[in-house]
Amino acid sequence: xxxxxxxxxxxxxxxxxxxxxxxxxxxxxxxxxxxxxxxxxxxxxxxxxxxxxxxxxxxxxxxxxxxxxxxxxxxxxxxxxxxxxxxxxxxxxxxxxxxxxxxxxxxxxxxxxxxxxxxxxxxxxxxxxxxxxxxxxxxxxxxxxxxxxxxxxxxxxxxxxxxxxxxxxxxxxxxxxxxxxxxxxxxxxxxxxxxxxxxxxxxxxxxxxxxxxxxxxxxxxxxxxxxxxxxxxxxxxxxxxxxxxxxxxxxxx
Ligand code: NAD
Numbered sequence: 001x002x003x004x005x006x007x008x009x010x011x012x013x014x015x016x017x018x019x020x021x022x023x024x025x026x027x028x029x030x031x032x033x034x035x036x037x038x039x040x041x042x043x044x045x046x047x048x049x050x051x052x053x054x055x056x057x058x059x060x061x062x063x064x065x066x067x068x069x070x071x072x073x074x075x076x077x078x079x080x081x082x083x084x085x086x087x088x089x090x091x092x093x094x095x096x097x098x099x100x101x102x103x104x105x106x107x108x109x110x111x112x113x114x115x116x117x118x119x120x121x122x123x124x125x126x127x128x129x130x131x132x133x134x135x136x137x138x139x140x141x142x143x144x145x146x147x148x149x150x151x152x153x154x155x156x157x158x159x160x161x162x163x164x165x166x167x168x169x170x171x172x173x174x175x176x177x178x179x180x181x182x183x184x185x186x187x188x189x190x191x192x193x194x195x196x197x198x199x200x201x202x203x204x205x206x207x208x209x210x211x212x213x214x215x216x217x218x219x220x221x222x223x224x225x226x227x228x229x230x231x232x233x234x235x236x237x238x239x240x241x242x243x244x245x246x247x248x249x250x251x252x253x
Contacts, residue, residue: 002223013087017186021211060113106150130173166231182237203238
């Protein structure tokens with residue numbers, strides 16, 4: 001795995017799931033990591049990682065709490081060179097049943113949270129001479145998916161915003177990329193994955209992904225191994241978005 005020695009990385013939504021796996025692997029790769037989450041169980045996740053990890057409670061939609069996270073990180077570890085905007089919520093509903101309140105809530109966490117995160121860390125990254133921002137979007141940010149009006153819109157937004165900031169901040173040595181996981185086994189998707197999807201046609205590999213499989217892609221993007229990768233989108237989805245995988249099911253019947 002790529003090295004993150006000397007890097008200081010903030011990871012949002014890191015109490016559990018993919019964020020926790022990313023924090024663990026980033027620390028194993030040598031980074032100092034600051035885990036944030038609305039859930040206080042992030043404290044325990046950070047303790048399990050060890051001395052290179054700290055937790056601070058945070059709601060990513062609150063600008064004042066972002067200021068606290070930046071101050072906390074600089075006070076503990078002296079710089080900020082990485083940010084993983086991983087916190088997110090999912091609402092699955094038909095568009096005709098979606099409400100303005102729910103739509104706005106999803107956009108606020110999944111898209112405005114990413115906007116605030118990038119804005120908050122950029123000055124510290126500029127001071128550090130550069131950095132890497134990884135925005136966790138979704139396969140639903142690469143293609144249209146039923147039942148994901150707010151979720152899909154927010155994740156398409158994250159993908160677009162990542163490219164804009166990559167273009168504007170490349171000269172400061174700040175890289176910005178988006179990662180697009182497919183169906184990954186985490187607390188959020190446990191039921192969906194367990195119930196399966198008739199032989200799991202959501203992946204050419206015939207299975208859901210593991211949080212570590214996405215985390216390893218994120219660690220690569222945080223590291224200097226990806227020094228010329230910016231403004232890119234990386235699908236980690238077992239070819240879910242590569243094409244019409246369900247047609248194969250018909251051919252095999
Ligand atoms: P998860 O629910 O296990 O973890 C998300 C974390 O974000 C939770 O710990 C939650 O408390 C935190 N969070 C939610 N709202 C927050 C807020 N306002 N402020 C701070 N923290 C907040 O989910 P996961 O499956 O590990 O997903 C991680 C990210 O990957 C999410 O953005 C999700 O949309 C995305 N994603 C997941 C999958 C999947 O199959 N699991 C697929 C594609 C994309």
